[in-house]
Amino acid sequence: MRPLLASLLCLTLSQPAFPAIVILKRAWVEKFQNRATIDTRFLVEKSHSSPNAQKDDGDLHFAGQATVEIGLPTVAELVNARQPFSKPAIQLIKDQVGTGTTINLTGVWRLWFEHPATSQTQFSKFPPAKNTNPDHSFEVHPVLKVGSITLEQAFDFIDGFPGHDAKKAFPFYNKQKITVRATKTAVTLEAKKSQFNYTAFEMVLMGKPEKLADNGIAVLADVHNDEDEDNPLARGIRMIFAPGTAGAKLITGKQAGDRFNAIGIPRINLHEIFTAIKKSGTQQFTGSLPYEMIIVGIKPADD
Amino acid sequence: MSLPILDVAIGLSFIYLLLALVCTSVNELIAGALKLRGKYLELGITRLLNDDLALKEKLYAHPLIKSLTMDAKLKRPAYISGKRFAAALLDLITGPNGSRDNPTDVQAGIAALENPDLKIALKALIPDPGTGTFTAHAAIEEWFNEGMDRVSGWYKRNAQLYVVILATLITIGLNADSLHIARILWINPTLRAQFVDAATQRVDKDRPQEMLPLVEYKDFDKPTESEPVLQSRVGLSDEERDLLAQVMGWDDKSLNKAPLAWFAMIVGWLLSIAAVSLGAPFWFDTLKRFVNIRNSGRSPVEARDKTA
Numbered sequence: 085m086r087p088l089l090a091s092l093l094c095l096t097l098s099q100p101a102f103p104a105i106v107i108l109k110r111a112w113v114e115k116f117q118n119r120a121t122i123d124t125r126f127l128v129e130k131s132h133s134s135p136n137a138q139k140d141d142g143d144l145h146f147a148g149q150a151t152v153e154i155g156l157p158t159v160a161e162l163v164n165a166r167q168p169f170s171k172p173a174i175q176l177i178k179d180q181v182g183t184g185t186t187i188n189l190t191g192v193w194r195l196w197f198e199h200p201a202t203s204q205t206q207f208s209k210f211p212p213a214k215n216t217n218p219d220h221s222f223e224v225h226p227v228l229k230v231g232s233i234t235l236e237q238a239f240d241f242i243d244g245f246p247g248h249d250a251k252k253a254f255p256f257y258n259k260q261k262i263t264v265r266a267t268k269t270a271v272t273l274e275a276k277k278s279q280f281n282y283t284a285f286e287m288v289l290m291g292k293p294e295k296l297a298d299n300g301i302a303v304l305a306d307v308h309n310d311e312d313e314d315n316p317l318a319r320g321i322r323m324i325f326a327p328g329t330a331g332a333k334l335i336t337g338k339q340a341g342d343r344f345n346a347i348g349i350p351r352i353n354l355h356e357i358f359t360a361i362k363k364s365g366t367q368q369f370t371g372s373l374p375y376e377m378i379i380v381g382i383k384p385a386d387d
Numbered sequence: 388m389s390l391p392i393l394d395v396a397i398g399l400s401f402i403y404l405l406l407a408l409v410c411t412s413v414n415e416l417i418a419g420a421l422k423l424r425g426k427y428l429e430l431g432i433t434r435l436l437n438d439d440l441a442l443k444e445k446l447y448a449h450p451l452i453k454s455l456t457m458d459a460k461l462k463r464p465a466y467i468s469g470k471r472f473a474a475a476l477l478d479l480i481t482g483p484n485g486s487r488d489n490p491t492d493v494q495a496g497i498a499a500l501e502n503p504d505l506k507i508a509l510k511a512l513i514p515d516p517g518t519g520t521f522t523a524h525a526a527i528e529e530w531f532n533e534g535m536d537r538v539s540g541w542y543k544r545n546a547q548l549y550v551v552i553l554a555t556l557i558t559i560g561l562n563a564d565s566l567h568i569a570r571i572l573w574i575n576p577t578l579r580a581q582f583v584d585a586a587t588q589r590v591d592k593d594r595p596q597e598m599l600p601l602v603e604y605k606d607f608d609k610p611t612e613s614e615p616v617l618q619s620r621v622g623l624s625d626e627e628r629d630l631l632a633q634v635m636g637w638d639d640k641s642l643n644k645a646p647l648a649w650f651a652m653i654v655g656w657l658l659s660i661a662a663v664s665l666g667a668p669f670w671f672d673t674l675k676r677f678v679n680i681r682n683s684g685r686s687p688v689e690a691r692d693k694t695a
Contacts, residue, residue, distance in 0.1 A: 103539075118611045202532070202536045203469070203532050203535065203536065205468055205469060205470055205528075208469070208528065209524075209525050272466070290607040291606070292607075292608045294609060294610050296611070302610040302611060303610060304604055304607050304610045320607075322610050355602075355613065356600075356602045359602045360601040360602060360615050362615070371599050371616075372600045
């Protein structure tokens, strides 16, 4: 009788979360499906005055727009921003606020429905950000370069912040759904609000790493379940490494079966979206949310 | 772990899953046949234009909108972006001799509108000339997007209502009385075992369509090359249909009941309707948990598998 009771409870108590919609240019999806990063001319509209507390992730957030390269309200985030090497970059970002001029900003592109608006269309005109957390589904996170200051060394584990438990985060990611509509020029993505930034997990490589168009790296891996070796928390998840980072160097040349401990951030896997719409044409479809993990910190599992 | 109560729960979950799959398929067919998305979009646009039907027809006939339909014979697209709506509406308002990039033309076009309510709405929406056409375009786009948020809400509320109506029709049509089914499964261990076997096969076979991954990677050394998963409908096998026929359906006995038995049957229907309305993915996950508990004594964490 438990399912019956559960069903009655669900009917009476649950309120479905409202889905968010992002409409992307199809050509943009095709271009970025197999890239780790994006290079932009970024207008900084708002910035935190100091990074988050270390126990809260230690990120520095700043909001703005890159009207040519991104075309969506964007929040960019520096990881390990409390480390001394981040200070010049933070100062440069803070100095940019209100100047009306853009700076060169490179980082990992991240589409994820964590703070979404009801609907946003790429390359529409958006009002300036009123704070560092405007409604957004697009992030440059983590940032790899601000102006001429490189931040490759920021891609590392975060002292004092372990990240979310993989056993909570991955089942959540796996249960998310997405509805996709495509035309010849646009791709509409509809999904519910998501969560669980920074998840700590162990991964087991399924194959060899492959270099991406921007010199980033992608590799397929299982997400290990320490309670049940035969039932991974997730199978065949693409792991993304930003070019020039310690993680990218570590993973290069590794083989199927190699194991690593990592901390990463989920983003929508545009390669899987693009592959699916090539088959579906203009037919709308709903499926399991395709996601991949941006690797922020990684080390061999036996370390 | 083989307990009769667990096997009954598996049997019920399995039946709800099958009925929910039937419900989903019929719902999709109806929504497609009635072009519900397009109709809701049209209703939202009509309300946005303050019931100015002539302007609505002109809007749908505008090349920017007309070109959105797959077939030139179809007049109503199922989706219009705010940007396109704003461009088409401004173009209609300013007319063939005006420019939607000219604030004066936009204001003059609004003043010439016949519908007084729409005129007031657009005047309130778009500031006085001098602020530039871009403001008008962005304001109309935002207005449209807000309106479509409401349309999306209407559609979803009605879609849920259709599911409940379909669940009711299917439940009563098939006489899927949860109490009766539970009783049959409880007293008939042979039938119960057949249901458990079929449920286990169903769990191993496939997930409901909307829970399938979009792609699979055939070569694990090539994470930039994948193949789409065929999004096929999950039909009922002959064996599943035969099993359903053993625990539900209409006959003389089910019609000639005492009043109290009719009351129990209605309660059983209500439970079935509530359960089927929850949808196939819910019952697939529930069934999988029950089957896992039966097989191993615990429920493993759900894993997502995108590998071939």
